[in-house]
Amino acid sequence: MTLELQSVGRQINAKWIVHDLSFSVKQDECLVLVGPSGCGKSSTLRLIAGLDRCQQGTIKFGNRDVTHLPPSERAVGMVFQSYALLPHLTVYENLELGLRIRGVRIEERSRRIQHILDLVQLADRANHRPSALSGGQRQRVALARALLRNAMVYLLDEPMSNLDAQLREQIRPELRRLILDQGKPTVYVTHDQNEALAMANKIAIINNGEIVQLDTPIHLYNNPNSLFVAQFLGRPQINCLKPRDHQIQAIRPEDLKFSESGLPCRLVSREWLGNTQLLYLESAEGGLRMVAEPSFQCPERLFVTWQQSKVFRFDAKTGLRTS
Structure with missing residues (x-):
């Protein structure tokens, strides 16, 4: 039935x-x-x-x-x-x-x-x-x-x-x-x-x-079909980068990676959650959230990067997924 x-x-x-x-x-x-x-x-x-x-x-x-x-x-x-x-x-x-x-x-x-x-x-x-x-x-x-x-x-x-x-x-x-x-x-x-x-x-x-x-x-x-769905589903909440060419790019916190070069960031605060820690970062793209190993000693200044295949793109006006 x-x-x-x-x-x-x-x-x-x-x-x-x-x-x-x-x-x-x-x-x-x-x-x-x-x-x-x-x-x-x-x-x-x-x-x-x-x-x-x-x-x-x-x-x-x-x-x-x-x-x-x-x-x-x-x-x-x-x-x-x-x-x-x-x-x-x-x-x-x-x-x-x-x-x-x-x-x-x-x-x-x-x-x-x-x-x-x-x-x-x-x-x-x-x-x-x-x-x-x-x-x-x-x-x-x-x-x-x-x-x-x-x-x-x-x-x-x-x-x-x-x-x-x-x-x-x-x-x-x-x-x-x-x-x-x-x-x-x-x-x-x-x-x-x-x-x-x-x-x-x-x-x-x-x-x-x-x-x-x-x-x-x-x-x-x-595969969220809109920015609303991407932001609603998932904790910590997805990161939204500054709009470019009428698009909003978004990347999930677990997809950010440390690197020797990339986007310069400053550590603002951290939350230790037992099996992980949540880092709050400040960058030219705005505030970012990042998931790290619990034992990682995060410096005050660092670089982060991500794979382009992990980026969601949404129309800045409608919020609908574009790619």
Whole structure:
């Protein structure tokens, strides 16, 4: 089954918050939506779920047009930033509640809950209340509840935003495995670029309610179609040289190299990041960021160079890629 959006849009106060959005997500695929705050990522999830009204275009689950169906008829599983677990119920009872409301027989409820608890590795926490769980465990309970929905489509809105960086790194591979095991189209929203690159089969970069580029993570990083995409994807952020001949040249920090001759630079400051250090340089081309080995002793004055094949060129007026 494929999730498909065709020219989908929604207006609020005569302003398009989602405009002419088109993409498809196959089973076993995870499409990650990224973009600046307020660009329309969460609004897109709400349109897919039926929580907001679609004012143009169509939304299809396979061959079924769900554009104007209420949420209750779409069979969507959602996980939000807030896990919304009922604090007075145990993990098992939180998972059971939705099944009981839908009239699932007790034997079937027990079988499905035990299976999903094994899947998220929380069988030994079934009788614990949410307050006794770690943040990562609560996240897995919320995910398990969504997976129990036996949904046609899964929508995850920053499900790990409340977790610390170390816990996110631990959970990411497990969460991706759970998504793939379900074999259903998944749309995932995050502000964390590392999370996006790790989770996605495809990434859609959104700005002002429109998709500016959609591709695989590696192709997006290596072949941005605009200066906006090049600057948005990648940390440290790409370096932009002074415009020449109506073009902006850009080079990623990891592609700058030390040399005995080249562009003269002055070291302004540095950040030691453990396995690397980030150097902030001043040059005739403007401020530059450069990645170096952690043990490198950078002099105050130095020269840097780069391969021309690593340079991106963008139109200075439109920001679109020229070469």
